Amino acid sequence: MAERRKAPRRRILKPSLLIVGLLLVGTVAWRACRHSGGKDLHPEGAVAQLERVTPSANPAGLPNIVIILADDLGYGDLFGYGDRLLETPNLDRMAAEGVRLTRFYAGAPVCTPSRAALLTGRYPIRTHMTLPLYPTGHPMGLFLNAIGRYPYGVTGIPEDELLLPELLLRRGYRTGLVGKWHLGDRPGHLPNANGFEFFYGTLYSNDVTPFALYRNGRVEVPAPADQDLLTQNYTREAVGFIRDHGQEPFFLFLAHTMVHEPLHASEAFRGRSAAGLYGDAAEELDWSVGRIMATLEDLGLEDKTLLLFTSDNGPWWQGSASPFRGRKNNITEGGFRVPLFARWPGVLPAGLVSNELAISFDLFVTCLEAAGVPVPDDRIIDGKNLMPVLQGKGPSPHDTFYYYFGHELVAVLHRNWKYHRRYMSDNGGYPLFKHGPFLFDLERDPQESYSLIESEPERAQRMARMLDEQDAAVAANVRGWLP
């Protein structure tokens, strides 16, 4: 006679809650008094730099700038090998009419720091924007703080940072943000306080409660906002902004919420894609790109507009990072590598595919250069002008990229070599334990499978030193103020 018994109940949540509980009780208070926020402000703030910008005498001669940023859209979703399940005819057309970069890096593998990098031209650690922001009291924010992931303790982008819209506004641009902000929710940290004359969108990721829709300083759709219509609403507002300002130079930052989880698509797109709801949402994004292009065409602004499309980091739960290892939140290439399309008929060639190294903070400098705005000189700007690369006329302005995960410097890229200092985080995650360092030749081994550290010990040592030097330089001057 067989003996029978009940299997143990699944208890995954209990020890997990225990971890959270014990950590919160034990360390929140301790951490709270260790934050450095506010202690390393710019002595003079941003005003002097803004005064360096000359308002254009001939605004009509300035190019418009539109940056469309997808959320969590993967490299492989657009650039993947083999059969693609997604259909993106508008992005395909944008690539055919412009330039595609295959070695383009997000500034960080998560939302907030990646956006900070793009808008400030700096590594996120310099702006204190090292991890996603949460509303005050949100459990995830408390948890991340408790385990020491917010050493700077700020809740929004510091007021002494110079954002792309602030500089362009001073130059004479009309500036608008449609979509996701995610750089702060308090006075002084809101979009309208940071150079955007117009704001329609959301303050957080769409998995964070409360999720409301704002128009400038006011809630237009109280939480919970209907996310099915988000891409439609953003697109309507973006098109409206372009139409309103077609006769002036404008800077539009269209920061879509999709395809960040939870996924949503409007009725017209739901169930349409072969790639499920993710595909529906991504195809609606593509439609949105098409609407922007059609609006520019309608207004005869195509040749006068630098149009950029990218993603803030690798794909999260769904989407494809192919051919790379890892995804969003990972320090492998799958977290950082994103698609980049640039179109500016008459200025950029059509159909160019470039393998030159470029980084999202380069877009800050590239846009300033296009607009004739001097790059700030009172602070370290990590970005470089990409125009020569985009025109196919010059090599990458970078040979090095530093991978930060939160405030930790974890890896460095030098030409085709990538050195991981300590661990990689995509296999069940034992960040408690050291499993490294690793050295990969991304040219031969883009998936970071085979470390060459034993056969290239001197190269590894040099790259370890690069990390130490970067750490020391940042430690001496976190915010990167220049004398």
Add this chain to the structure above:
Amino acid sequence: MAERRKAPRRRILKPSLLIVGLLLVGTVAWRACRHSGGKDLHPEGAVAQLERVTPSANPAGLPNIVIILADDLGYGDLFGYGDRLLETPNLDRMAAEGVRLTRFYAGAPVCTPSRAALLTGRYPIRTHMTLPLYPTGHPMGLFLNAIGRYPYGVTGIPEDELLLPELLLRRGYRTGLVGKWHLGDRPGHLPNANGFEFFYGTLYSNDVTPFALYRNGRVEVPAPADQDLLTQNYTREAVGFIRDHGQEPFFLFLAHTMVHEPLHASEAFRGRSAAGLYGDAAEELDWSVGRIMATLEDLGLEDKTLLLFTSDNGPWWQGSASPFRGRKNNITEGGFRVPLFARWPGVLPAGLVSNELAISFDLFVTCLEAAGVPVPDDRIIDGKNLMPVLQGKGPSPHDTFYYYFGHELVAVLHRNWKYHRRYMSDNGGYPLFKHGPFLFDLERDPQESYSLIESEPERAQRMARMLDEQDAAVAANVRGWLP
């Protein structure tokens, strides 16, 4: 004048240690009295089943069986797309002379349960071998126990389990284990107590201290054993075992320690591969396969020997899981999919590549069938005979596979559809939070990128029910005893 301050010290270790410390203090004692180990033993043990095995009247007519098991070798290391950095001429030859399965699953995405599945023909949960074992008092074992990952609390494979070598021994085979055991370190749980007449090897993974080399019950090389020579030593002992028993039927389980981290290779292989030390170690494994094949050839045993090669799970820190998502420790395909080569000249065709679904516990049944041993009938055996598949004569005996992670049932495969119940674990790991379910069509989307759950709600519900039913069946009879 720029303000300067020190960057915060990296404190990653402190909160981590805090987690471990608080958890240990708080829960070890609580857990210790909740273990079910020993409460669900087979009422009669394994003796009656062993007595069902008839010792062969013509042992010379029995085929030899050699299973070579690599540790943490990835699917993509051998089956990857594009340029392969590894050179494995011997495995290439083995595949050319035999059969290659492209849809072969390990029974689990980590060492101990995967080995238990292979040797018992059963899902690891039935044998209580759900997670890697550690020596008594090892911090990792204590930690995993503290967070509830050892609900059965056993420290070795239960004595009432029937292992492949026990059954083959009774049939008249000489049985040997060379290499890694990892199914227990106490009396009753050691290889020689589980059907292996001969044992040369190690009791744990090679990242666990103390790491000694045993010959049968005795330490031959005290810890720390020189791991550079491990593959050489294993191969020498394996070749010796074959030579000693060439005139009798033999079962050899050559369970290599490589390419589990820390990686090692002998001087002759170190620095030889284009894929770094991982490649060196993998190429030495390939050499070892070549030595086994050459020994069989020398002794004229090729046609009399079923030779099998596989890996226990996906690749860990290094190695390639291409084209799949995730790696060892993950519940995505990259954790479970492994290469399988089978060679038996005259019985299996040469050069066959089969896409039929097969699972490592099938090897248990397949080997028993080849040896004329009846499959145990007092317990659920999940494995099936693969001979028709290996001969290219029949379809897979399975249409379903259940993915366990530890003792948790997390996903199910049904034909080409995979349903994840709750989350996937390869992107920075938020197992505290639910991010699912997900439904993937592995035929069109082998990388598990695009969930079709919204467009296939009924299929998803059916598969969710399959999981509930499997959970209920296992809860009613964890060990799977049959009346």
